[in-house]
Amino acid sequence: MKKDETNKNISSETTLTFLNYLFNGYKGDNFTIQLWDGFSINSKQEGEIKFIVRINDPGVIRDIFLPPGELKITESFFFERMDIIGDLICAIESAQAIILPKLNVRAMSRLLRMLIALPKTKFVNTGTKYIATQQGKEHSLARDKVSVSFHYDVSNEFYKIWLDHNLVYSGGYFENHKTDLDKAQLDKLEQICRPLELKEGEELLDIGCGWGSLIIYAAKNYGVKCTGITLSKEQAELANCRISEAGLSETCKVMVKDYRELDSNYKYDKISSIEMLHHVGGNNLQNFFEIVHRLLKNDGKCFIIAITKKEGSRFKNPSFAKKYFMPDYHLVSIGELIRLAEIEKFEITDLESLREHYYLTAKHWIHNLEEHHEETLKYVNEVIHRVWRLSFALMAYGFKSGLLNFYRFVLIKNNSKQFNNNLTRKHLYSE
DSSP states (O other): HHHHHHHHHHHHHHHHHHHHHHHTTTSSSEEEETTTTEEEEESSSOOOEEEEEOSSSSSSHHHHTTTOOOHHHHHHHTSSSSSEEEOHHHHHHHHHHHHHOOOSSHHHHHHHHHHHTTTOOOOOOGGGGGGGOOOTTTTTTTHHHHHHHHHHHHHHHHHHHHHTOOOOOOOOOOOSSSOOHHHHHHHHHHHHHHHOOOOOOOOOOOOOOSSSHHHHHHHHHOEEEEEEEEEHHHHHHHHHHHHHTOOOTTTEEEEEEGGGGTTOOOOEEEEEEEOOOOTTTTGGHHHHHHHHHHHEEEEEEEEEEEEEOOTTTOOOOOOIIIIIIIOOOOOOHHHHHHHHHHHHOEEEEEEEEEEHHHHHHHHHHHHHHTTTHHHHHSSHHHHHHHEHHHHHHHHHHHHHHSSSSEEEOOOEETOOOOHHHHSSSSHHHHH
């Protein structure tokens, strides 16, 4: 027993020595790391503790750094080798500030010597059942259906717990920092309908309609006929139930269909695509805009909201996302989206950045997941809960740091070349 206790203390000492070296020069927010045997260390000696990292497996630090890998860190969190309690966004920012300065040749040689002395344990990864299966050509019809289903067909009940009451799974529109999520998402639906200038009797197509929130709102408040398409069977089933409950079955419907499968001879007055372009794939974006152009009537409008990446930024898709969260998603810059839309003869109007709005939305989603942790476990397991929580924290970090942006813009199929815009934007905000 004494020998085991001694070995445990030696393991703690070598780990604490390594952590002290990592923290050297760190000037960010204060946090605590708790080891498996009760020992703990603060990153600084003063300041509010923003989060706690609890190391459950003595070998996890060695595994993460030998060799270093982002996927190793995230999987260690997913499979409970370590816990992060508190501000997860702050934890991501602190990790960047601590680790990146140490990734140089001089520092790495010392790190390597210290890492070799750290405790090691054999970890058997049992997470293969949570990994997306990606077969066939990327962004083919068949593969896209599987990839979308992997993310959205987790459980409607799971999504209901942490989304707003209208089930809007995209960035909200916040009047101020005190606006709650329900109002922000309701206001966002209104802020889609107004730029589209929907009129009673018109037909609206929503590409990537989710659980039907926008088309239900548009039909109810603007008297338009609506069609929504999604590749998620669970979304479509619930959306059509909601449509029926709202008494809108004669004017609204949701189909499980890819935008590439739509009848190109049928024309719509207005089209919306709310935060689904990341599922299209960079090489398919021009084709997407070409199809939208073909589906619109002359002088028809398309409203698009899209997550974009900063041109020339160091942003890259997290390694874990394609395995555990959202397979086959790709981001491009706003410049690339506008360029491709113009190639397809669209006039672009009403371009607006809403970057902070998505940061606020992601914070609400994280809070709701954490607040209702036990309830989510009725429908998903701990791994999925952690995957979603970390994903939204990384998104929030991306928007806060400027690596990501969130744009809305309107496309007009202006074949007549007539002026087709309002002189001001008052119509977007006046009551």
